[in-house]
Amino acid sequence: MRALLILLRNISVVFLMSLFFCTQLVSANDIKYSAPAKTIMISTPDKKLSLVVVYSSGYVIKQLRIKGQNVLSPAGIYTGIKTKDKAFFSNGKSAGVKLTKDNGVIKLSGLKYGNNGITINETWEFRLVDDKIRWNITREYGNSTGLEDMAMPQYNFANMSVWKGGILDNGGMVWCKYLKQVDDTYGVHTGGVTFWNAESGNALRISTKIDKGYHIATKYSHSAKNEFTCTQYVTDSSLSQRYNLSRFVSGKADIFAPFEVKKATVKLEVDLQYIDYFKAYSRGKLPGIDAVAVRELLNTTGRYGVVDNNIIGANGWVSNWKCLHEPFFAQIGMAVDDKNYTKNMSATLDQERDEAVLPNGRVLSRWHNVPGDEMPGTYNAQTGYYEAMWGYTIDSQPDFVINTSEQFDLSGDTTWLRAHQSTCEKALDWLIKRDTNHNGIFEMMNNNVSEQKCSDWLDIVWASYENSFVNAQMYEALTLWANCEKVLGNREKATYYTGVAKRLKNAFNKPIAEGGFWSPEKKQYVYWRDDDGSIHGDNLVTPVNFAAIAFGLCDDQKRIGEILDQIEARAVKENLFHWPLCFDSFRREEVSGGNWPFPKYENGDIFPTWGYLGIRAYASYNKGIALKYINNILKQYKNDGLSSQGYDRVTQAGQGDDILAGISTTITALYRDIYGIRPKWNRMGIEPNMSASLNGAEFSYTLRDTVYQLKLSVHDYIMSTAGFSIKSSNGFGATKNGTLLTFYPDNKDDILLQVNAGSKKNIAMQIHSWTPNAFSWTMTSTDNYQFTVKGLQPGVNYKVEVNSIGQNIKTDGTGKFTIKQRCTKATKFAVKKAA
Incomplete structure (x- = not known):
């Protein structure tokens, strides 16, 4: 029935x-x-x-x-x-x-x-x-x-x-x-x-x-x-x-x-x-790059680290985990290019400021849905923040500041940044105070390998005392935050943090015999020094050496070549699709038992999470190598969705239950370090590093509700919006408010050109060259224009030619000059410092 x-x-x-x-x-x-x-x-x-x-x-x-x-x-x-x-x-x-x-x-x-x-x-x-x-x-x-x-x-x-x-x-x-x-x-x-x-x-x-x-x-x-x-x-x-x-x-x-x-x-x-x-969700036309794989990777792996509102990380929602000791959350947002991610990232940092930063400036290292991974007594059942059981992961200090600084460039919200100013200062000062021997290098909370505690992201490697990886991230944090202090009008603090960074850089680059991290014998930066002076981690640890180059600590071209050539030779010899955490084994006493025998887990397996450091390091040295690993990760995504924590060194098969959204960073580096997407708080910026195989890239990028159309080839860059178009052979930044277009040569704040139009028509120009003493451009749009150049030497004479007709002009006491010109056809301007 x-x-x-x-x-x-x-x-x-x-x-x-x-x-x-x-x-x-x-x-x-x-x-x-x-x-x-x-x-x-x-x-x-x-x-x-x-x-x-x-x-x-x-x-x-x-x-x-x-x-x-x-x-x-x-x-x-x-x-x-x-x-x-x-x-x-x-x-x-x-x-x-x-x-x-x-x-x-x-x-x-x-x-x-x-x-x-x-x-x-x-x-x-x-x-x-x-x-x-x-x-x-x-x-x-x-x-x-x-x-x-x-x-x-x-x-x-x-x-x-x-x-x-x-x-x-x-x-x-x-x-x-x-x-x-x-x-x-x-x-x-x-x-x-x-x-x-x-x-x-x-x-x-x-x-x-x-x-x-x-x-x-x-x-x-x-x-x-x-x-x-x-x-x-x-x-x-x-x-x-x-x-x-x-x-x-x-x-x-x-x-x-x-x-x-x-x-x-x-x-x-x-x-x-x-x-x-x-x-x-088109990623545009990307010659030499699988644009479909880029789109899918960023819409899945890249976004997967968003656990919920106010919780963005790089583990993800399946494991209910977020590590605060990771510096690339805002960078992922830059590549994902979604204002909702950007808004949520600001809210995430707000919550961490309020719930994860202790009164003395210590930034708790993790968020998790349940207790069990925490240092006894540190898990907050209401907020989920705590210290990891493996040791004090000190990289949470600089990483909070790095994310805040880079997030500010995406949001452009100075009120928001000011609300984070004292917290970021406390986070930096907490670590600065740990230079107890006053040598310019900041010390961890563990002293030596016998304590069997970690001090950074590699949480079952017993890096101790003076840790080069954490110090490299600290250098990046100090550099970025000094710029934020300038924006907020605190030049005294900006000068202070710049000075601390300079001292760290000098100490970092000294040979190990002189207290630094450079090993002249092995042509690499070592990982750490214990309190007894013993050296550890001279087994070619890739995040350490990549970070030194990527963050600008190492600018010695000979050293850069010695490191990167060595890493590439080793990777090619093993036919690895991506870089392992280290090429040779740590010593047995330097790691937990879960890392033995080599290669196993954090002792030699492949973790693409730190891929962006490798791409950034190679991009200026050998773009071909950088592109190889970008394409390798895209192929791997098509194979398995990057649905792994890491990859076995021998089989190169995915392993681990804790899927890591941070694996997307190799592709975020494609945007930052190859296409050169460098948003700033007050402008859109591009600093491309193109290869001929990528010529003809065309895509849109949306920053703070303005859509920028980009066309990129080697030394041929065009940025355009509904209100302006700029063509240049070098990187630059630009923004338009009303009838005022501001152009930033090399995307820096030192010198700028302002073009004020007499109407709301589109402003179009081509930059021919720009150095501090000579620069030229052509207006290809027609209108009545007022040109103001700022950032020059005060009281200096310049010769200005308009379509080869010259006049002399002198900068005022602030280092600027202004000229007016009616442009009825293509008009070339050339400015040169007088002899």
């Missing part, structure tokens, strides 16, 4: 759907109704997105079609609630459901569900807004009560392969393949998402809007029917996690803790939109 009833019910659903398509339809533009089937079909004008809404038994969206293909399971999309005892959904039987149509708005009302404990009156409204279908859900709670779960709404997609994943509006992503088992669930405190299919290029964007005072959250799960589900929540207060601080749990769909709802009316506005993924 039960089987017969199920069969009859299925037949009735098929009949109603058939009736919908066969019945004489009442059509109003892109909205069609079937009164007998109680079904509505709503299509966007371009027919790329349509919904089939059925209201014969409550409300349910039975189909969501992308270019005619339904992507939903038979369950469709519905709303509902779950109490401790029972679940109620919008697609249950309900008498009194009513359809009304008014001025393009379709309204379904009269749905009531619940029981004596909770009653709900729910209304759905649909309308077309340009290429979107706007869906408003209004839910009236009849009384206040506690709930276990909610669907407002729940999208039930046909299977786990409909979408590769979803790009979240906090800059992160959900990767469907990581929801491997039934009820594997990822829950975050944001609502918007763009689901995409990397094969077809079809994408569905869900944008959400809630009333002020309410909070939205979403969970993504693998259902028992192998559906991919997306369930949204709108609540009075931010939802807590049910299982410790876990954003991802395996085998449990109830990821959020129980919550209260009040007797009130709650609203959610949803915009559903078809997106051409290939167009919307």
Whole structure:
């Protein structure tokens, strides 16, 4: 009997759907109704997105079609609630459901569900807004009560392969393949998402809007029917996690803790939109580079480190882990190029400033969802921050400052930077004070290998006392932060930190016999020196040597060649696709047992996390080698999605359960160190380092809502926006406000050219050359212009030629001069310091 009833019910659903398509339809533009089937079909004008809404038994969206293909399971999309005892959904039987149509708005009302404990009156409204279908859900709670779960709404997609994943509006992503088992669930405190299919290029964007005072959250799960589900929540207060601080749990769909709802009316506005993924997320034309792999890598591995709002790291959400002792989170955001990631990164640093930095300036090293990895007594169950059990990882000090400095260049928010000023100063000063022997090198909190404690990212290698890797990162932090102090107007502090950095650089580069880190015998920088003066880590540790070059500590070209040639020869000999953490073995007493025998784990295996240091080091020395490893990592992504912690040195196969988003840094370096994307807080900057094989690269880059079109070849760079276009053979920075264009030669602040136009027309110019004493440019646009050059020597005479007609001009007491010129055709300007 039960089987017969199920069969009859299925037949009735098929009949109603058939009736919908066969019945004489009442059509109003892109909205069609079937009164007998109680079904509505709503299509966007371009027919790329349509919904089939059925209201014969409550409300349910039975189909969501992308270019005619339904992507939903038979369950469709519905709303509902779950109490401790029972679940109620919008697609249950309900008498009194009513359809009304008014001025393009379709309204379904009269749905009531619940029981004596909770009653709900729910209304759905649909309308077309340009290429979107706007869906408003209004839910009236009849009384206040506690709930276990909610669907407002729940999208039930046909299977786990409909979408590769979803790009979240906090800059992160959900990767469907990581929801491997039934009820594997990822829950975050944001609502918007763009689901995409990397094969077809079809994408569905869900944008959400809630009333002020309410909070939205979403969970993504693998259902028992192998559906991919997306369930949204709108609540009075931010939802807590049910299982410790876990954003991802395996085998449990109830990821959020129980919550209260009040007797009130709650609203959610949803915009559903078809997106051409290939167009919307295009990486442009990238000759010599697999642009598709770049796009997919940055939209998956690069974004995967976003655990939730206020938690961006480079481990990721599956392991619920974030290491604060990593310096590349803002750099990843630079390459991902998503304002949502940038906004979330600023919020992440705000939270770390408030919760992870101790009053004395010590930056706690990690965040995790559960205790177990912490130094006893340091785990904060409310915040998740703690000191790692392996030792004090001191690189969290400079890395917090590096991320803050580079994030400022992306956000351009001086108010935000000022709110971090005292914290960054305390973090730097905490480590500066550790130079107890006053030799310019900063000491760790462990003294020697006998303590069996770590002091940096390689957390089961017993680097102690004077650690060159941490000191190299400190040099970068000091250099970057000195510039931030200048922006904030504190030149005294800027000079101080620059001086500390200079002293560190001098000490760092001394031979080991003189207290530095350079080994003349092995032609490499050693890893650390114990308090007894013994030298450790002379086994060609790649992050150490790459960091010395990449951060500018080592600018001796002979040393650079000795290091990089040696590393490349060793890598080629073993045919390695990427660099290992070290080429030779540490000594047994220098590492934990988990690193033995060599090569194993942090003693010799491949960890691409530090790839950006290698690319940055090679980019100015041998671009061909840098490009080889960039292409190698893209090939590896296509093979396995970089879904590993590291790679076995012998087999080069992925291993480790803790997937690392930091593996994307080799590709972030493609943008920073090859294409030269160098945003500054007050301008867009490019400092390309192109190879002939990359000539003709064309792509857009968005910085603070301005879209920059870039065309790059060797010594031929064009940057253009809706307001200006600049062509140059050298790197530069530029920004336009109103009618004022500011050009920064070499993307530096020392000298600048301001072009003030008489109208709002596009300003176009070509830079021919620029040195402190001679520079020239051509205006290729026409207008009345005022040119001001700043940053020159005060009171000095210059000869200015306009289309070869000269005049003499003298800089004022601040080192600037101004000329005016009406340009009715291409006009060349040449300026030269008078003899």
